[in-house]
Amino acid sequence: MTRGKVAVIGSGNIGTDLMIKVLRLSERLEMAAMVGIDAASDGLARARRMGVATTADGVAGLIAMPDFAEIDVVFDATSAAAHVANARALEPFGKRLIDLTPAAIGPYVVPAVRLDDHLDAPNVNMVTCGGQATIPIVAAVAAVTPVHYGEIVASISSRSAGPGTRANIDEFTETTRAAIEQVGGAARGKAIIVLNPADPPLIMRDTVLCLVDRLEDDARAAVAGSVTRMVADVAAYVPGYRLKQAVQFTDIDAAASIRTLNPDLHPAPRTQVSVYLEVEGAGHYLPAYAGNLDIMTSAALRVAERMVDHAEAVAAVST
Missing domain, CATH: 3.30.360.10 (Dihydrodipicolinate Reductase; domain 2)
Structure with missing residues (x-):
C-alpha cells in the first residue's frame, strides 16, 4: 500500500499542526511539501528540520517544485481570499484540494456526516x-x-x-x-x-x-x-x-x-x-x-486519508 503525497499551503498555526499530524499519525499520507510566503516562519523552519521540502514562494513555488506532479492532495490553510487565488492557480493541474478556510468554493465536508458523498470532488471545504x-x-x-x-x-x-x-x-x-x-x-x-x-x-x-x-x-x-x-x-x-x-x-x-x-x-x-x-x-x-484548530486539522486529515483510499480503490477497479 503506497502513501498518497500531500502538500500544505500555509505555514501558520493550522498548517503547521496539520503537517505534524500527517508526519506523526498518518499511515496513508506522506508529507511532500510545506508552502508559505514568509521564509522566517516557524512552520517552514520546522518543516525543514523535519525533512520536508519547503518553499516560501507561495503556490507558484509549489508548482515549480520538482516533485509537484507526484502530489495527490493539497491542503489550503491560508485564508478565504487566498484560497480563491490558490484554487485558480492549481486548477489546471488536477490536484485534489482540501480547503480549511471559509471560502466554500467546493462542497462542505464533515467527516462524521456522509464523508463519502464528495470523494470525487476536486475541491472540498472543511466548513469551520x-x-x-x-x-x-x-x-x-x-x-x-x-x-x-x-x-x-x-x-x-x-x-x-x-x-x-x-x-x-x-x-x-x-x-x-x-x-x-x-x-x-x-x-x-x-x-x-x-x-x-x-x-x-x-x-x-x-x-x-x-x-x-x-x-x-x-x-x-x-x-x-x-x-x-x-x-x-x-x-x-x-x-x-x-x-x-x-x-x-x-x-x-x-x-x-x-x-x-x-x-x-x-x-x-x-x-x-x-x-x-x-x-x-x-x-x-x-x-x-486550541481545540478549535485541532478539530479542523484532525477532520482534514481524516478526509485526505479517505480520499487516498478511494482513489486507490478506483484505480484498482480500473486496472
Whole structure:
C-alpha cells in the first residue's frame, strides 16, 4: 500500500499542526511539501528540520517544485481570499484540494456526516472549526426528527484566533450557517462565534440548540442515543471531543413566538434540544486550549486519508 503525497499551503498555526499530524499519525499520507510566503516562519523552519521540502514562494513555488506532479492532495490553510487565488492557480493541474478556510468554493465536508458523498470532488471545504464541532450534532438530531431551526455558538480562546480567523469572522458565520442546513439537515440555521479573552485561556466550548416537534419520552431517548453515538464517531478522530453534560430537552408551548427563528413554522408544541460540547486539542503543535484548530486539522486529515483510499480503490477497479 503506497502513501498518497500531500502538500500544505500555509505555514501558520493550522498548517503547521496539520503537517505534524500527517508526519506523526498518518499511515496513508506522506508529507511532500510545506508552502508559505514568509521564509522566517516557524512552520517552514520546522518543516525543514523535519525533512520536508519547503518553499516560501507561495503556490507558484509549489508548482515549480520538482516533485509537484507526484502530489495527490493539497491542503489550503491560508485564508478565504487566498484560497480563491490558490484554487485558480492549481486548477489546471488536477490536484485534489482540501480547503480549511471559509471560502466554500467546493462542497462542505464533515467527516462524521456522509464523508463519502464528495470523494470525487476536486475541491472540498472543511466548513469551520465551529461547524466541524457542531454540525455532527445537528445531523444526529435530524436523523431522529426534523430540525426546524439549528443554532450553534462556538466559544474559542482569543489566543487561538490568529489573524486568518479574525479576518474571516463574517465568512465563518455565513459558511457555518449554510453548512448547518446543507450538511446538518436543519431547515434554517444560525452560527455565532465568541472570542473569549479569559486568561488562562479556556478550551473550546460549543452549544448546539435544535428546535424540533414536541418529543415524548421514547423520542427523547432516541435523540440522546443518536447524539451520544455521534460524539463517539467524532471522538474517533478528535480524541478531545466530548459532551459536557447529558442532552437537555425543554418543551415550548404552541403559543410561544418562534417565527423569528423559522418564519415557515406554524404554531404547535415544540421541544428545544440543547447539547453542550467541549473540544480539547491534542497538543501536537498547538496548546490544548486550541481545540478549535485541532478539530479542523484532525477532520482534514481524516478526509485526505479517505480520499487516498478511494482513489486507490478506483484505480484498482480500473486496472
